[in-house]
Amino acid sequence: MTDHLSPVLDRIDAELPAALERLMALLRIPSISTDPAYAAECERAADLLVADLASMGVSATKRPTDGHPMVVGHLRGRGPHLLFYGHYDVQPVDPLELWHRDPFDPAIEDAPAGRVIRGRGAADDKGQLMTFVEACRAWLAVHGELPVSVTFFLEGEEESGSPSLVPFLRDNAAEVTADLALICDTGMFDPQTPAITTMLRGLLGEEVTIHGAEKDLHSGLFGGAAMNPARVLARILAELHDDQGRITVPGFYDGVPEIGDDMRAQWDGLGFDPSAFLGSVGLAKPAGEAGRSALEMLWSRPTCEINGMWSGYTGAGFKTVLPARASAKVSFRLVGDQDPLAIRESFRAFVRARLPVDCRAEFAPHGASAASVMATDHPGFEAAREALSDEWPRPAAFVGGGGSIPIAGHFKTILGMDSMLIGFGRDDDQIHSPNEKYDLESFHKGTRSWARILDAVARAAPTG
Amino acid sequence: MTDHLSPVLDRIDAELPAALERLMALLRIPSISTDPAYAAECERAADLLVADLASMGVSATKRPTDGHPMVVGHLRGRGPHLLFYGHYDVQPVDPLELWHRDPFDPAIEDAPAGRVIRGRGAADDKGQLMTFVEACRAWLAVHGELPVSVTFFLEGEEESGSPSLVPFLRDNAAEVTADLALICDTGMFDPQTPAITTMLRGLLGEEVTIHGAEKDLHSGLFGGAAMNPARVLARILAELHDDQGRITVPGFYDGVPEIGDDMRAQWDGLGFDPSAFLGSVGLAKPAGEAGRSALEMLWSRPTCEINGMWSGYTGAGFKTVLPARASAKVSFRLVGDQDPLAIRESFRAFVRARLPVDCRAEFAPHGASAASVMATDHPGFEAAREALSDEWPRPAAFVGGGGSIPIAGHFKTILGMDSMLIGFGRDDDQIHSPNEKYDLESFHKGTRSWARILDAVARAAPTG
Numbered sequence: 061m062t063d064h065l066s067p068v069l070d071r072i073d074a075e076l077p078a079a080l081e082r083l084m085a086l087l088r089i090p091s092i093s094t095d096p097a098y099a100a101e102c103e104r105a106a107d108l109l110v111a112d113l114a115s116m117g118v119s120a121t122k123r124p125t126d127g128h129p130m131v132v133g134h135l136r137g138r139g140p141h142l143l144f145y146g147h148y149d150v151q152p153v154d155p156l157e158l159w160h161r162d163p164f165d166p167a168i169e170d171a172p173a174g175r176v177i178r179g180r181g182a183a184d185d186k187g188q189l190m191t192f193v194e195a196c197r198a199w200l201a202v203h204g205e206l207p208v209s210v211t212f213f214l215e216g217e218e219e220s221g222s223p224s225l226v227p228f229l230r231d232n233a234a235e236v237t238a239d240l241a242l243i244c245d246t247g248m249f250d251p252q253t254p255a256i257t258t259m260l261r262g263l264l265g266e267e268v269t270i271h272g273a274e275k276d277l278h279s280g281l282f283g284g285a286a287m288n289p290a291r292v293l294a295r296i297l298a299e300l301h302d303d304q305g306r307i308t309v310p311g312f313y314d315g316v317p318e319i320g321d322d323m324r325a326q327w328d329g330l331g332f333d334p335s336a337f338l339g340s341v342g343l344a345k346p347a348g349e350a351g352r353s354a355l356e357m358l359w360s361r362p363t364c365e366i367n368g369m370w371s372g373y374t375g376a377g378f379k380t381v382l383p384a385r386a387s388a389k390v391s392f393r394l395v396g397d398q399d400p401l402a403i404r405e406s407f408r409a410f411v412r413a414r415l416p417v418d419c420r421a422e423f424a425p426h427g428a429s430a431a432s433v434m435a436t437d438h439p440g441f442e443a444a445r446e447a448l449s450d451e452w453p454r455p456a457a458f459v460g461g462g463g464s465i466p467i468a469g470h471f472k473t474i475l476g477m478d479s480m481l482i483g484f485g486r487d488d489d490q491i492h493s494p495n496e497k498y499d500l501e502s503f504h505k506g507t508r509s510w511a512r513i514l515d516a517v518a519r520a521a522p523t524g
Numbered sequence: 525m526t527d528h529l530s531p532v533l534d535r536i537d538a539e540l541p542a543a544l545e546r547l548m549a550l551l552r553i554p555s556i557s558t559d560p561a562y563a564a565e566c567e568r569a570a571d572l573l574v575a576d577l578a579s580m581g582v583s584a585t586k587r588p589t590d591g592h593p594m595v596v597g598h599l600r601g602r603g604p605h606l607l608f609y610g611h612y613d614v615q616p617v618d619p620l621e622l623w624h625r626d627p628f629d630p631a632i633e634d635a636p637a638g639r640v641i642r643g644r645g646a647a648d649d650k651g652q653l654m655t656f657v658e659a660c661r662a663w664l665a666v667h668g669e670l671p672v673s674v675t676f677f678l679e680g681e682e683e684s685g686s687p688s689l690v691p692f693l694r695d696n697a698a699e700v701t702a703d704l705a706l707i708c709d710t711g712m713f714d715p716q717t718p719a720i721t722t723m724l725r726g727l728l729g730e731e732v733t734i735h736g737a738e739k740d741l742h743s744g745l746f747g748g749a750a751m752n753p754a755r756v757l758a759r760i761l762a763e764l765h766d767d768q769g770r771i772t773v774p775g776f777y778d779g780v781p782e783i784g785d786d787m788r789a790q791w792d793g794l795g796f797d798p799s800a801f802l803g804s805v806g807l808a809k810p811a812g813e814a815g816r817s818a819l820e821m822l823w824s825r826p827t828c829e830i831n832g833m834w835s836g837y838t839g840a841g842f843k844t845v846l847p848a849r850a851s852a853k854v855s856f857r858l859v860g861d862q863d864p865l866a867i868r869e870s871f872r873a874f875v876r877a878r879l880p881v882d883c884r885a886e887f888a889p890h891g892a893s894a895a896s897v898m899a900t901d902h903p904g905f906e907a908a909r910e911a912l913s914d915e916w917p918r919p920a921a922f923v924g925g926g927g928s929i930p931i932a933g934h935f936k937t938i939l940g941m942d943s944m945l946i947g948f949g950r951d952d953d954q955i956h957s958p959n960e961k962y963d964l965e966s967f968h969k970g971t972r973s974w975a976r977i978l979d980a981v982a983r984a985a986p987t988g
Binding site for chain 1: 729750762807
């Protein structure tokens with residue numbers, strides 16, 4: 061079998077300085093999607109990507125939406141058809157004073173664990189998406205074609221809730237449906253161990269406000285006789301978990317699967333150290349359901365968390381107010397076949413059932429997405445795992461992801477397309493925070509990884 | 525027996541317009557004690573009172589403290605020696621936009637239930653303290669002397685925690701100790717029924733913060749495995765009451781007395797309507813301990829209330845943060861011989877006993893005052909009750925007060941002096957709120973009430 065891969069990897073090594081220059085140009089554009097003041101910058105980022113893809117011979121266009129544009133490009137090659145997804149928009153940079161350099165004046169810096177690319181979007185997601193673009197560029201430079209067909213699909217609203225995504229997928233289903241999607245917006249298991257994320261938790265957000273009296277009362281005048289909504293809310297929130305850490309909302313565990321023996325054995329083999337993971341943020345003991353491993357708590361078990369709560373007087377000093385209302389933001393991470401809308405209704409009934417006389421509850425919904433569980437029996441998964449294992453010190457792992465990436469669910473439900481989530485981020489990349497970085501090694505070996513994956517998927521495909 | 529009283533009451537009626545003018549002059553001074561920007565205004569208010577007392581023949585002086593000055597004046601008459609306490613400072617006026625007139629441009633306005641004096645401090649406490657001053661002025665004008673000896677003791681820091689009060693009482697104990705203190709900073713039972721407040725609840729304030737991880741965490745990355753301090757706090761707050769509404773802090777009920785049969789019979793006779801009381805703020809059902817009457821809940825039973833709580837993200841929208849900390853302000857209203865410092869320690873132990881691994885609690889104290897229970901066997905109490913009953917449509921009641929007026933406790937513990945709390949405020953006076961008012965009737969009949977009380981106490985005194 062001819063070795064098509066080695067010259068591509070050599071080309072990537074030789075092109076690294078030029079590839080970094082191209083990434084820096086993209087990082088210099090403050091494409092903050094959530095702030096309308098930066099709309100023109102999002103357009104500029106899309107234009108740059110169109111030009112970048114065109115320079116490789118990809119016919120790409122900027123496609124308008126009601127929000128920021130999509131960039132879509134096609135490159136017909138041989139073999140299976142892959143769709144590649146990344147996003148060119150970035151998070152806001154506040155608090156700016158905590159950055160040690162201008163977030164949009166990126167640079168290569170020396171850091172304790174090696175050289176890093178510092179700047180907003182370096183990891184999330186400009187650096188990641190460019191690993192795939194650069195892998196394709198190298199293949200095209202060496203061989204004049206890819207071993208697969210690729211559709212590039214780059215979004216500009218991922219950090220602001222992707223309002224245009226579902227309509228766009230619906231309107232352009234034929235154009236953007238492929239055999240398999242590649243999504244590059246996740247991380248490594250650890251710096252030595254690449255990962256393919258095969259399960260992503262869903263997310264249900266609810267805001268609940270308990271109302272009592274018409275106005276705040278003086279706790280001396282009314283205290284003891286008037287119902288205090290803060291006390292009612294505290295009790296409701298306290299009852300969401302039992303003393304084994306299980307969530308008590310009726311029907312909550314409907315559709316929660318146990319992970320298979322294969323997956324469990326693989327996770328056990330990862331050598332995950334809960335003490336080190338929790339120790340990094342000053343904690344010691346996994347706090348989830350009794351009898352579950354920390355990786356289960358993080359990847360395959362559903363959760364219920366209080367993300368915010370407030371009531372009464374919260375300033376300096378003391379005010380003997382009896383609050384008129386108390387509020388909480390509560391979110392549920394969902395797994396398997398848990399139905400977010402059914403759980404929303406059950407949660408609301410749970411709250412209402414616990415309201416005393418003189419209290420009423422008001423609810424506001426904040427998003428509801430089901431979990432994504434990838435069908436790892438597609439031959440691309442095993443091929444990609446082997447390709448990643450060839451590039452990195454340790455074998456690649458199939459892992460779960462605690463967070464939620466709704467795009468994989470949309471690809472499945474709207475286009476019927478499975479997704480393979482592969483990325484090279486690290487836990488300390490500070491995404492969404494000041495001083496975001498992407499390791500130079502993530503960028504370089506990430507690009508090499510994609511070159512290997514393109515080769516491996518092409519070989520594994522039944523039609524390849 | 526010569527009727528000394530009637531000409532005094534006539535004089536008060538005739539002097540009402542002039543008395544109102546003197547009150548208006550005091551109300552025009554923005555003596556907001558908590559804001560250092562108004563320190564000079566507090567001095568001006570003290571100066572005005574010194575001049576006002578001097579105009580009646582009272583030798584009064586402004587006495588410096590580390591904060592705002594005290595005004596102390598003496599008028600030696602015959603009979604028992606009474607100390608009169610009031611305060612000339614006022615609450616801030618925020619939110620100013622909710623006032624329908626300048627809070628420091630007072631006026632007489634027509635209101636649905638009669639004419640009112642509108643302005644900051646009208647009820648709390650300038651209008652109240654002037655009822656006593658004007659009663660003395662009328663006695664002096666008619667008779668040239670009072671039937672009792674009076675020491676005026678007017679404070680300028682009541683609305684900002686009275687930091688100078690205890691040192692001043694200690695340093696000037698001999699000068700300000702009398703046979704009995706009169707405190708005019710409370711209200712009527714209802715507009716027809718005057719009241720002598722014979723029990724005041726104490727107040728213990730605590731702020732507790734539960735700390736978890738070193739920083740806020742992403743609930744996708746850490747949720748399920750990292751302990752959430754908001755959940756811990758909610759559970760602790762929920763456990764402060766049992767399902768009968770009793771407070772579960774160990775030892776909390778030590779020193780809580782049952783009220784006597786006399787008092788219970790009197791309270792039952794007041795015709796208090798809990799539905800109307802709670803209905804005025806949109807509530808229906810007394811929410812305190814099972815088996816207790818609403819008046820007990822308000823006057824003679826201790827409470828535990830959440831005055832504020834906050835954790836995590838509380839802004840618009842949703843942020844899937846796992847908070848690093850959660851805080852609450854909790855206050856306890858205390859009765860009888862409950863020991864605030866012992867309860868503080870027990871509360872803190874209660875919290876610490878409920879902390880899981882990875883959480884710690886931090887506490888900040890916010891005041892600790894014991895309850896005041898007046899010794900109603902002093903002959904002045906019955907004399908004052910009869911005098912009040914002569915002035916108003918319904919007989920005067922001995923009532924409890926849900927709020928806390930620490931001054932009575934300080935008079936007792938530092939000076940060994942009992943206090944009689946009599947005032948003419950109404951529930952709708954909007955003290956501490958926009959559009960504060962004092963009914964013209966409160967001012968006029970309040971002044972007449974004090975004239976009657978001076979006469980009655982003088983007659984009742986063993987030495988009178």
